[in-house]
Amino acid sequence: xxxxxxxxxxxxxxxxxxxxxxxxxxxxxxxxxxxxxxxxxxxxxxxxxxxxxxxxxxxxxxxxxxxxxxxxxxxxxxxxxxxxxxxxxxxxxxxxxxxxxxxxxxxxxxxxxxxxxxxxxxxxxxxxxxxxxxxxxxxxxxxxxxxxxxxxxxxxxxxxxxxxxxxxxxxxxxxxxxxxxxxxxxxxxxxxxxxxxxxxxxxxxxxxxxxxxxxxxxxxxxxxxxxxxxxxxxxxxxxxxxxxxxxxxxxxxxxxxxxxxxxxxxxxxxxxxxxxxxxxxxxxxxxxxxxxxxxxxxxxxxxxxxxxxxxxxxxxxxxxxxxxxxxxxxxxxxxxxxxxxxxxxxxxxxxxxxxxxxxxxxxxxxxxxxxxxxxxxxxxxxxxxxxxxxxxxxxxxxxxxxxxxxxxxxxxxxxxxxxxxxxxxxxxxxxxxxxxxxxxxxxxxxxxxxxxxxxxxx
Amino acid sequence: xxxxxxxxxxxxxxxxxxxxxxxxxxxxxxxxxxxxxxxxxxxxxxxxxxxxxxxxxxxxxxxxxxxxxxxxxxxxxxxxxxxxxxxxxxxxxxxxxxxxxxxxxxxxxxxxxxxxxxxxxxxxxxxxxxxxxxxxxxxxxxxxxxxxxxxxxxxxxxxxxxxxxxxxxxxxxxxxxxxxxxxxxxxxxxxxxxxxxxxxxxxxxxxxxxxxxxxxxxxxxxxxxxxxxxxxxxxxxxxxxxxxxxxxxxxxxxxxxxxxxxxxxxxxxxxxxxxxxxxxxxxxxxxxxxxxxxxxxxxxxxxxxxxxxxxxxxxxxxxxxxxxxxxxxxxxxxxxxxxxxxxxxxxxxxxxxxxxxxxxxxxxxxxxxxxxxxxxxxxxxxxxxxxxxxxxxxxxxxxxxxxxxxxxxxxxxxxxxxxxxxxxxxxxxxxxxxxxxxxxxxxx
Numbered sequence: 096x097x098x099x100x101x102x103x104x105x106x107x108x109x110x111x112x113x114x115x116x117x118x119x120x121x122x123x124x125x126x127x128x129x130x131x132x133x134x135x136x137x138x139x140x141x142x143x144x145x146x147x148x149x150x151x152x153x154x155x156x157x158x159x160x161x162x163x164x165x166x167x168x169x170x171x172x173x174x175x176x177x178x179x180x181x182x183x184x185x186x187x188x189x190x191x192x193x194x195x196x197x198x199x200x201x202x203x204x205x206x207x208x209x210x211x212x213x214x215x216x217x218x219x220x221x222x223x224x225x226x227x228x229x230x231x232x233x234x235x236x237x238x239x240x241x242x243x244x245x246x247x248x249x250x251x252x253x254x255x256x257x258x259x260x261x262x263x264x265x266x267x268x269x270x271x272x273x274x275x276x277x278x279x280x281x282x283x284x285x286x287x288x289x290x291x292x293x294x295x296x297x298x299x300x301x302x303x304x305x306x307x308x309x310x311x312x313x314x315x316x317x318x319x320x321x322x323x324x325x326x327x328x329x330x331x332x333x334x335x336x337x338x339x340x341x342x343x344x345x346x347x348x349x350x351x352x353x354x355x356x357x358x359x360x361x362x363x364x365x366x367x368x369x370x371x372x373x374x375x376x377x378x379x380x381x382x383x384x385x386x387x388x389x390x391x392x393x394x395x396x397x398x399x400x401x402x403x404x405x406x407x408x409x410x411x412x413x414x415x416x417x418x419x420x421x422x423x424x425x426x427x428x429x430x431x432x433x434x435x436x437x438x439x440x441x442x443x444x445x446x447x448x449x450x451x452x453x454x455x456x457x458x459x460x461x462x463x464x465x466x467x468x469x470x471x472x473x474x475x476x477x478x479x480x481x482x483x484x485x486x487x488x489x490x491x492x493x494x495x496x497x498x499x500x501x502x503x504x505x506x507x508x509x510x511x512x513x514x515x516x517x518x519x520x521x522x523x524x525x526x527x528x529x530x531x532x533x534x535x536x537x538x539x540x541x542x543x544x545x546x547x548x549x550x551x552x553x
Numbered sequence: 554x555x556x557x558x559x560x561x562x563x564x565x566x567x568x569x570x571x572x573x574x575x576x577x578x579x580x581x582x583x584x585x586x587x588x589x590x591x592x593x594x595x596x597x598x599x600x601x602x603x604x605x606x607x608x609x610x611x612x613x614x615x616x617x618x619x620x621x622x623x624x625x626x627x628x629x630x631x632x633x634x635x636x637x638x639x640x641x642x643x644x645x646x647x648x649x650x651x652x653x654x655x656x657x658x659x660x661x662x663x664x665x666x667x668x669x670x671x672x673x674x675x676x677x678x679x680x681x682x683x684x685x686x687x688x689x690x691x692x693x694x695x696x697x698x699x700x701x702x703x704x705x706x707x708x709x710x711x712x713x714x715x716x717x718x719x720x721x722x723x724x725x726x727x728x729x730x731x732x733x734x735x736x737x738x739x740x741x742x743x744x745x746x747x748x749x750x751x752x753x754x755x756x757x758x759x760x761x762x763x764x765x766x767x768x769x770x771x772x773x774x775x776x777x778x779x780x781x782x783x784x785x786x787x788x789x790x791x792x793x794x795x796x797x798x799x800x801x802x803x804x805x806x807x808x809x810x811x812x813x814x815x816x817x818x819x820x821x822x823x824x825x826x827x828x829x830x831x832x833x834x835x836x837x838x839x840x841x842x843x844x845x846x847x848x849x850x851x852x853x854x855x856x857x858x859x860x861x862x863x864x865x866x867x868x869x870x871x872x873x874x875x876x877x878x879x880x881x882x883x884x885x886x887x888x889x890x891x892x893x894x895x896x897x898x899x900x901x902x903x904x905x906x907x908x909x910x911x912x913x914x915x916x917x918x919x920x921x922x923x924x925x926x927x928x929x930x931x932x933x934x935x936x937x938x939x940x941x942x943x944x945x946x947x948x949x950x951x952x953x954x955x956x957x958x959x960x961x962x963x964x965x966x967x968x969x970x971x972x973x974x975x976x977x978x979x980x981x982x983x984x985x986x987x988x989x990x991x992x993x994x995x996x997x
Contacts, residue, residue, distance in 0.1 A: 097627055097654040141597055142573050142927045189849035190917045192924030211924045245864045245887045248816045253710045356813040359705050391642045403698020406706055426706050458647035465649020465668040468598035473931045
């Protein structure tokens with residue numbers, strides 16, 4: 096593989112379809128059922144597929160101290176529902192070539208089902224049962240929980256699996272955005288089926304959820320089917336979590352996580368980012384493309400192309416409803432750990448030292464616009480887009496004005512936004528590697544805290 | 554990790570009134586220099602792609618230059634006559650395009666994704682590096698570091714990668730599938746400029762490529778640009794044939810790999826199977842799906858769900874020009890003795906050997922293949938990659954549209970037969986990766 100994958104830089108990034116066409120979000124129907132459930136229906140007929148998605152504002156920020164509770168709940172929905180056992184559901188979906196999955200993040204949980212359109216009548220009611228009538232079978236729950244704990248232990252074998260959550264915890268501390276979505280080994284062990292049921296009944300409600308269906312169907316008929324299938328779901332008041340902003344860090348901290356047989360050092364450096372609805376989010380996506388979100392970005396050019404220190408270096412914003420983080424990340428052999436860290440910081444400081452020139456800015460603008468359409472090409476991708484827009488309270492202008500926002504960015508504005516928004520002082524560090532060999536030098540970057548990859552808790 | 558690529562690239566049935574791609578939508582032509590080009594118009598988004606598949610992979614290497622195919626994949630981005638070092642990426646990104654590339658045991662593929670108004674720029678960039686690559690000494694040295702980091706981070710973050718390298722080395726003692734695509738570190742450190750120049754001349758010849766362009770383009774415009782940019786590139790003598798045939802394995806082989814940080818054992822079984830062009834391909838790929846695709850598969854049900862001996866399991870059979878391997882991989886649950894897991898895996902295989910599979914299981918695999926094909930056809934990248942793959946490994950892109958009907962010809966007896974023929978002990982290599990040192994008292 097030539098490249099370490101470059102994800103676009105915002106966790107929720109959208110741009111316009113074309114430099115030529117005035118892109119509009121494809122037409123869709125939005126309705127609210129009597130019980131308060133929001134429904135989006137978007138027809139797409141290129142292939143005979145339908146993507147169904149239910150999103151609820153129930154995520155790891157709602158875990159309290161029971162880290163992993165939202166994740167275990169999201170997974171438990173399909174352990175038997177309505178008339179079907181867990182195995183019967185799995186067999187039925189597989190027999191029809193359907194793909195089911197659930198995804199839990201800090202602020203929401205999504206269950207999704209991709210099916211052939213001819214199977215709609217048979218499988219949509221099953222999906223509805225999964226959301227509305229989970230059985231929460233104790234035997235299945237216990238089995239899956241044990242398996243999940245084993246996987247959490249196995250996750251610790253690979254630095255890449257844990258560094259993101261470790262950074263979040265270091266940065267956010269006890270703020271709910273610091274909650275590890277996957278949970279801690281000890282916290283997950285202690286979660287009971289009763290807690291899962293409580294979480295489900297308090298968070299999975301019609302008024303706290305949206306159903307999105309995109310694909311090869313007829314809207315008029317589907318409106319009727321959906322109204323029948325989901326009408327029994329109740330609404331109730333949902334308890335909100337206090338997401339008041341935390342105080343910014345007043346000094347640099349460094350978590351050094353020991354992996355005894357490490358043959359390289361994996362590291363992440365960062366600080367305060369932006370919320371998903373930040374007014375400059377589009378401009379920041381373009382700027383971050385220049386810094387670390389494409390192959391010719393400054394970070395990749397310096398750390399990979401010019402020096403051969405790493406296979407890939409990048410930067411990204413991780414944004415949530417209220418705030419977010421910004422991180423630079425890469426990996427290098429043990430011997431060049433500090434050479435790579437210093438070069439990453441020096442390169443990052445170009446935002447302030449040299450700034451962005453016109454040619455680079457124009458290139459990044461073209462790149463961001465040119466790479467947009469394939470991100471919203473399939474029914475599944477469009478369903479995810481609508482789910483994100485709903486859960487973050489964004490309207491269509493978010494999509495439809497994207498191109499205008501990209502085009503309106505000039506050099507002066509880009510430099511002004513870069514200098515005022517990217518975090519410069521009191522950066523936070525996580526290093527995963529062989530601690531004994533890198534500890535002394537690591538101390539000079541911030542207040543150090545040592546832990547072990549197998550035993551540390553978020 | 555590509556899991557069971559075979560099931561992702563399947564076929565088509567009655568397509569009702571939808572706009573799904575039909576075989577006749579694909580247009581194919583060959584330039585005078587032997588370069589084969591496929592074009593599929595799709596105007597659903599204002600983007601297009603170009604996938605260039607070169608028939609060169611680690612099977613074309615030999616000891617001393619292992620990993621060179623993959624290294625070359627990197628060097629193709631490091632400068633040519635018109636577009637010097639760094640220019641390929643800079644020009645492409647400024648035009649709104651992005652790219653990547655991958656190398657396997659059999660092929661090297663380059664993938665360009667771009668707004669359709671950048672089509673000519675992409676032709677110009679690709680033609681320049683195919684015809685006039687300039688191998689810069691300084692770039693070679695920095696790229697050695699990059700590839701070393703890619704190798705290291707793979708070993709650090711993937712147990713499968715570490716174990717597969719050892720299993721392949723044991724399963725193949727003659728054929729070049731023996732070494733990993735990334736190559737041996739000592740070869741990465743030592744190949745010469747001469748090796749690189751020769752490799753480019755031999756394998757990056759237009760008569761050794763299949764190019765697929767899909768998206769918001771017209772066949773007419775693609776033909777014009779192909780004639781302008783690719784047709785002038787000279788054909789080369791056909792590369793040396795890979796004639797080495799792996800001697801038949803006549804007894805089980807075993808390897809053990811120690812990785813102190815693993816929390817539970819990983820096990821990888823590999824069985825020799827024929828090339829993708831062989832008539833047993835579909836029975837074997839369907840057997841792989843029945844065993845390991847998804848939560849309703851036999852191995853998942855038995856090992857992960859019911860007996861709880863493993864946390865994950867999958868099967869994998871790469872597309873391949875020469876006879877290769879059928880892999881079964883499992884990760885043991887915490888505290889489970891790997892010997893018990895191994896025995897349970899063999900029990901499941903034996904069950905198919907003796908009892909065969911159910912008719913419903915065959916139907917399920919065909920249904921999955923069919924819906925997965927629709928998923929593939931829902932993106933221009935899925936179309937380009939899959940058409941190219943079928944063209945290379947199955948002899949024609951049209952085989953993509955025949956896959957489900959080809960699967961329909963496979964019987965329950967066929968599955969039982971291939972299980973008995975290939976998934977036997979004497980044809981098996983077993984690799985185990987675990988944390989403890991491979992020593993015992995009195996036997997260090």
